[in-house]
Amino acid sequence: MHRIVIVGGGAGGLELATRLGGSLGKAGCAQVTLVDRWPTHVWKPLLHEVATGSLDTHAHQITYAAHAHWHHFSFVQGEMKGVERGARQVRIGAVVDAEDGGTEVLPARNIEYDTLVLALGSRTHFFGVPGAEENAITLDSLEQAERLRKRLLQACVRKQAMREGGKCEPVQLAIIGAGATGVELAAELRRMEATFRQFGVLSPDGHTSMRITLLEAGSRILPALTEKVSVSTHASLEGLGVSISVSDSVTRVGPQSVETKSGHVVPADITIWAAGIKAPEVLASLDGVSVNKINQIKVSSSLQSESDENIFALGDCASCSWTSERMVPPRAQAAHQQAIFLHKALIARIEGRPIGSFQYKDHGSLISLGSSTAVGNLAGIAPSRSIFVEGLIAKAMYAALYRKHLMAVSGLRCMLVALIASGLRRVGAPRVKLH
Numbered sequence: 001m002h003r004i005v006i007v008g009g010g011a012g013g014l015e016l017a018t019r020l021g022g023s024l025g026k027a028g029c030a031q032v033t034l035v036d037r038w039p040t041h042v043w044k045p046l047l048h049e050v051a052t053g054s055l056d057t058h059a060h061q062i063t064y065a066a067h068a069h070w071h072h073f074s075f076v077q078g079e080m081k082g083v084e085r086g087a088r089q090v091r092i093g094a095v096v097d098a099e100d101g102g103t104e105v106l107p108a109r110n111i112e113y114d115t116l117v118l119a120l121g122s123r124t125h126f127f128g129v130p131g132a133e134e135n136a137i138t139l140d141s142l143e144q145a146e147r148l149r150k151r152l153l154q155a156c157v158r159k160q161a162m163r164e165g166g167k168c169e170p171v172q173l174a175i176i177g178a179g180a181t182g183v184e185l186a187a188e189l190r191r192m193e194a195t196f197r198q199f200g201v202l203s204p205d206g207h208t209s210m211r212i213t214l215l216e217a218g219s220r221i222l223p224a225l226t227e228k229v230s231v232s233t234h235a236s237l238e239g240l241g242v243s244i245s246v247s248d249s250v251t252r253v254g255p256q257s258v259e260t261k262s263g264h265v266v267p268a269d270i271t272i273w274a275a276g277i278k279a280p281e282v283l284a285s286l287d288g289v290s291v292n293k294i295n296q297i298k299v300s301s302s303l304q305s306e307s308d309e310n311i312f313a314l315g316d317c318a319s320c321s322w323t324s325e326r327m328v329p330p331r332a333q334a335a336h337q338q339a340i341f342l343h344k345a346l347i348a349r350i351e352g353r354p355i356g357s358f359q360y361k362d363h364g365s366l367i368s369l370g371s372s373t374a375v376g377n378l379a380g381i382a383p384s385r386s387i388f389v390e391g392l393i394a395k396a397m398y399a400a401l402y403r404k405h406l407m408a409v410s411g412l413r414c415m416l417v418a419l420i421a422s423g424l425r426r427v428g429a430p431r432v433k434l435h
């Protein structure tokens with residue numbers, strides 16, 4: 001039987017495994033295996049909500065092993081360490097329990113494939129800025145988002161104790177990078193602060209207890225989005241009391257401050273790095289597989305590696321042309337479209353038919369600005385122009401993106417049950433986690 005191995009169960013990989021399991025796996029035409037370093041999946045665009053405690057992670061995780069069982073594929077936990085291209089094997093590292101002194105749970109293994117799909121996503125790119133890796137927190141994984149949440153909570157509790165002792169100092173937060181992640185996080189932090197005040201974690205006297213500074217090297221926030229979205233978001237963030245600095249790149253991150261090129265020093269109890277991505281280093285170490293400067297696998301229009309026709313890549317870890325000048329952006333909507341394309345393409349490959357070409361369609365971007373508002377542009381509706389949306393309607397559309405992902409991987413019934421369950425769980429609970 002043809003063996004398809006997908007490495008990375010994120011926005012693109014999990015959807016592809018689910019679709020292939022439901023078609024080829026169920027019909028017994030191929031053996032589909034998903035590999036991920038973690039046992040559960042959380043949709044990455046939710047991580048800023050995890051970091052601010054407004055999302056209950058237990059309610060929004062998909063357990064790979066159970067999901068695989070229901071959708072006719074196999075799941076293997078472990079981190080990909082390399083690929084033996086000649087022998088068509090993926091090298092998987094040992095799984096260790098870090099909380100239990102590094103006890104080995106599973107040994108290192110090799111998995112054989114006929115078709116390999118790399119869907120490893122991306123990590124933070126620190127661009128070599130001194131101190132950034134050591135002193136800044138990132139939002140690459142659920143673990144990191146949880147760590148940030150705990151640090152934010154601890155910092156607020158600490159400052160509140162100082163306040164009670166007569167010292168009135170805010171929690172200073174610096175967010176580096178005003179792309180979608182940085183902007184959404186800044187807005188979400190205000191929701192966290194309001195709930196902390198409501199429940200007495202911070203004193204309810206109306207003073208801004210979190211001083212949030214958003215630092216952007218480009219000339220405006222949200223540089224990848226239209227100017228209108230950028231201007232509107234800038235005004236909304238200022239309305240939320242977020243200080244914004246543009247056209248000034250960060251040159252150093254210290255334990256308690258951030259320095260910029262213009263000589264500005266921003267005090268920071270916590271620094272969050274949300275500027276730029278690169279694909280995992282392991283991809284650059286694959287013998288003879290061509291990658292670009294940020295480790296993304298260079299793929300053709302069929303999403304096949306330029307160096308090996310048995311290797312495909314999708315999502316953030318793939319470098320794929322969109323137009324003659326632009327590459328497909330690292331977005332969940334691109335990973336989703338590529339998963340749909342690859343589902344059909346891999347069936348065609350097994351049946352010996354032509355694979356076809358992937359064509360990315362930009363549907364626009366939406367930026368969440370807290371619990372009840374969002375802003376963005378919708379593309380592909382009116383010919384050659386995008387439509388500006390904001391407010392509650394935009395927020396409803398933003399929320400629909402996650403429901404769409406849930407539907408794609410779990411089906412309509414599970415999505416509706418999850419929606420109702422999450423609504424019920426909110427009854428009688430604070431809007432953000434307090435512990």
Ligand SMILES: Cc1cc2nc3c(=O)[nH]c(=O)nc-3n(C[C@H](O)[C@H](O)[C@H](O)COP(=O)(O)OP(=O)(O)OC[C@H]3O[C@@H](n4cnc5c(N)ncnc54)[C@H](O)[C@@H]3O)c2cc1C
Binds near residue numbers: 010120331366
């Ligand atoms: C806070 C935040 C907000 C975002 N908001 C949006 C948004 O609103 N809209 C949008 O379109 N995009 C958004 N994005 C970007 C979006 O999340 C990514 O583009 C998308 O998740 C990419 O999908 P992927 O399948 O390529 O990778 P991912 O979803 O990142 O999945 C990669 C998977 O690979 C696994 N993995 C990694 N390395 C290994 C290894 N060596 N071995 C085994 N497994 C491995 C990981 O555990 C993970 O499960 C946001 C990102 C962040 C961080």
